[in-house]
Amino acid sequence: MTTANGYSCLSFLTDYGRADGFVAICHGQMAKRAPTARVIDITHDIGPGDVRRGAAVLAETVPELPPAVHVAVVDPGVGTRRRSIAVAAGGHVLVGPDNGVLMWAADALGGAEACHELTEPGLWRHPVSATFHGRDIYAPVGASVAAGTPLSEVGPELADPVRLPAPRREVSGTAAGGEVRAVDRFGNCQLSVFASDLSRTVPGGTPERVEVRAHGNRWTVPVADTFASVAHRQPLLLTDSAGYLALAQNGGDAAHGFGLRAGDPVDLVPVSEIPANPV
Structure with a gap:
């Protein structure tokens, strides 16, 4: 639920799998910044780089969850010039790469109400790796928002988030x-x-x-x-x-x-x- 100072719940979806420590590392970043927030793991078995599958699973799942910050990392473009965003929709916030993985979920929550680019390095983990933005940007920013950081402080508003083509x-x-x-x-x-x-x-x-x-x-x-x-x-x-x-x-x-x-x-x-x- 939403609290006076943020959210009591985070959700987490990735293509990281469970064979390595990537998921636990991101949980650690969340726990450091939002120690009282519950983390619900949606899945970490999205096929590697399968943005459409991640978008579909996220869109089906988030309407069934309480108001929360949803961190989704299916990011084949990690380390490139692709943007990172946070999207407010229906009392929830979606955090992840700007590659379309978030926007079907925003639609499922009633439509995006605001979108901000993640440009405030003070909210990130440092140094920032070119290959692990889930640890260094998305988990820290998502947890910071859950702990009460307003979206206006994560970076400027963005009017053109990337959308995946609608299915036929x-x-x-x-x-x-x-x-x-x-x-x-x-x-x-x-x-x-x-x-x-x-x-x-x-x-x-x-x-x-x-x-x-x-x-x-x-x-x-x-x-x-x-x-x-x-x-x-x-x-x-x-x-x-x-x-x-x-x-x-x-x-x-x-x-x-x-x-x-x-x-x-x-x-x-x-x-x-x-x-x-x-x-």
Whole structure:
């Protein structure tokens, strides 16, 4: 929650993994500057440099957390001229590199209200490494904000934070088109379309089956509510916990089965709308 002097909670997301001491080192910087703040680790298993995956996970997670400072470090451009920012949105603050990893989360919190570039070296750890800004800039600044430092003191306002391209989302009268927004560790392929998009392609609501079209291939799968609605190892389309449609496989890996990865285009066509003899 927000306190009179800042925030009682920080969250932390990175692509650092757990094999090294990087996460603990950043926790140490946070503890030095905000010793009473609770730190919630969202994940540190984002694929190395996978900014889109980090952005997607952050956006799905932060609306479920209490008001907090969210430090996100997926930063393949560390040490370059890319900027570092703090974004206020919906009573929260997001801190990290200006490469798009923060802005989907800001949107999920109701939209960015202010954005500041991190230029105040008095809030950083020194010396600053060219390869570890999570330790030297983001963890210290995030914790300082949690401890009560106002955003006006982290650096000047910024009007043009970097945004990742919005995922494809197209709905016609007979099909819903999107892309694989993310693939989780179970192999479920979260798409960039919603059940409401699919229902617009069929009079009367959601179809019972769809033809999945990707990479020139076509598969017919049922639309179901749960993984167990189909037999073991069988594919299905369902609505995931974040509200997106997802291609899944009961007890299996849909990404492997369909040959899909994040960013791949996917079209969903209700089976009733497919001609008997498609050209």
